Amino acid sequence: MTGVAITGLGLVTPAGIGWEATWRGLCTGVSTAAPDPVLDGLPIDFSCHVRDFEPRAMAGKSAWRLDRFTQLAVTAARLAVEDARVDTAAWDADRVAVVMGVGSTSLETLEKEHGKVVRSGRSASVSPLTLPRAVPNMAAGEIALQLGVHGPNLTLSTDSASGASALGTALDLLRAGRCDMVLAGGAESPRSSRFTALLFSQMATLSARCDTPATASRPFDADRDGFVLGEGAAVLVLERTEHALARRTARVRARLLGFGASADAYHPTGADPTGAGVSLAVAAALRDAGLGAPDIDHVNAHGTGTVPGDLVESRVLGRLFPHRPPVTANKGALGHALGAAGAIEAACAVLSLEHQTVPPTANLDSPDPQVTLDVVAKTPRRVRMDHALSTSYGFGGQNAVLVLGR
Incomplete structure (x- = not known):
C-alpha cells in the first residue's frame, strides 16, 4: 500500500x-x-x-x-x-x-x-x-x-x-x-x-x-x-x-501511510485492561503502512488524563514500543474535543514531523511511576523522526490508529 x-x-x-x-x-x-x-x-x-x-x-x-x-x-x-x-x-x-x-x-x-x-x-x-x-x-x-x-x-x-x-x-x-x-x-x-x-x-x-x-x-x-x-x-x-x-502549487507537508481500527468488545465506557483491542489497531496500522514497531519515532498519545485510561495506554504502548519513542499528549494543553480530538492530534503529529519537534505534555509535574513511557514534559524536544503514530480511543471500545510519515 x-x-x-x-x-x-x-x-x-x-x-x-x-x-x-x-x-x-x-x-x-x-x-x-x-x-x-x-x-x-x-x-x-x-x-x-x-x-x-x-x-x-x-x-x-x-x-x-x-x-x-x-x-x-x-x-x-x-x-x-x-x-x-x-x-x-x-x-x-x-x-x-x-x-x-x-x-x-x-x-x-x-x-x-x-x-x-x-x-x-x-x-x-x-x-x-x-x-x-x-x-x-x-x-x-x-x-x-x-x-x-x-x-x-x-x-x-x-x-x-x-x-x-x-x-x-x-x-x-x-x-x-x-x-x-x-x-x-x-x-x-x-x-x-x-x-x-x-x-x-x-x-x-x-x-x-x-x-x-x-x-x-x-x-x-x-x-x-x-x-x-x-x-x-x-x-x-x-x-x-x-x-x-x-x-504544482501543492506542498506535501507529510504523508498518511496507514490506518488500523478495532473494537475492545469489553465495556460500554471502560478500556479493556489487557489492551488487546489497542494492540490489534496498532498492528493493523503498522501493517497497512508497511512498517514495523521500531520504525516509529514519535507517538501522539490519546492521553486523556483519566486514572485507568492512561495506565492502560501506557502499558500497551510500552509493550509494543520497547525502544521508547518520545510521547506527547495534546489534551494536556487543549482539553478533550471528543469527536474532533483524533483529527486535531493527527494534525499536531504532522506539525511534529515538519518541525522535528515533540511539544511537551502540559501539567506533567509529577510523572506517574507506573507510566514507563518517555513522555515529553516542560519544554519542546528536538527529535529526529521520519514516522509518527497517533492513537485515539472512544466509548464503545472504539480504537483508531494512524501512521504518518515525512
Whole structure:
C-alpha cells in the first residue's frame, strides 16, 4: 500500500485559530483551561474553549443557521483549503470528497429547543431549523455546500476516535480511486451544551479542579483526576500523491501511510485492561503502512488524563514500543474535543514531523511511576523522526490508529 499526501492543515482549537497558533500554544506547554461562562453554576464550570471566534467572519454569512460544531468545521475546512493552495475555481469538484468525524452534535440546539417546549408547552415555539442544525452529518454537508464539492460526503461517529476514523476512511477512498482529494477531519463542541457537560460530570470522568482549572488536564501525571472538556475542529487536505504533484502549487507537508481500527468488545465506557483491542489497531496500522514497531519515532498519545485510561495506554504502548519513542499528549494543553480530538492530534503529529519537534505534555509535574513511557514534559524536544503514530480511543471500545510519515 502507498500513502497519500497531506497538503493542507486547518485547525481551530483553544490555542488559537490556524495551525500556527495551535503549534505555538502546544509548544508553550501551558493549558488553555479556564472558567467557562457557558458552564457557570454547574459542578464542573471550566473548559478548554476557543476564544476570539467570530462565526460570521470565519464560517461565512450562513453562520447564523449553524450550530457551533459546524461553524468550527467550516472554518477549519476553509483554512485547510487555503493552506493547501488549492484553486477552488479550477478543481474537479466531482472528485473532491468530504469525510468528517463527529462524536455527537453536542446537544446544543436540541437542549435549547426542548427547553422552549418545556417552558411554553407549545410545539409551535420550536425552530424549524432544529434538525438541520443538530444532525451530526451537517459538518460534512455544510463544508460541501459552502465549498461546492460533489464527491462522497460522509460522517463517521466512533466517539473520541471519530476524527481519526474519518482520516482512515479518507485514506481508503483515495487508495480505491474514488476521488482525487478528500477534506477529512473532525469537529465537536461538547462544552456548548450545559446538559452534555453535566452528563460527563455525572460519570465522574472530568477533572474536579474548579479552583485551579489551568492545572486540571494532566495526562500521565500521578495527580491526574480526569479530563477537561474541550472543543475545536481540524480538517486535513489529503490527495493522491500524483494529483498533488500535478497541481504544482501543492506542498506535501507529510504523508498518511496507514490506518488500523478495532473494537475492545469489553465495556460500554471502560478500556479493556489487557489492551488487546489497542494492540490489534496498532498492528493493523503498522501493517497497512508497511512498517514495523521500531520504525516509529514519535507517538501522539490519546492521553486523556483519566486514572485507568492512561495506565492502560501506557502499558500497551510500552509493550509494543520497547525502544521508547518520545510521547506527547495534546489534551494536556487543549482539553478533550471528543469527536474532533483524533483529527486535531493527527494534525499536531504532522506539525511534529515538519518541525522535528515533540511539544511537551502540559501539567506533567509529577510523572506517574507506573507510566514507563518517555513522555515529553516542560519544554519542546528536538527529535529526529521520519514516522509518527497517533492513537485515539472512544466509548464503545472504539480504537483508531494512524501512521504518518515525512
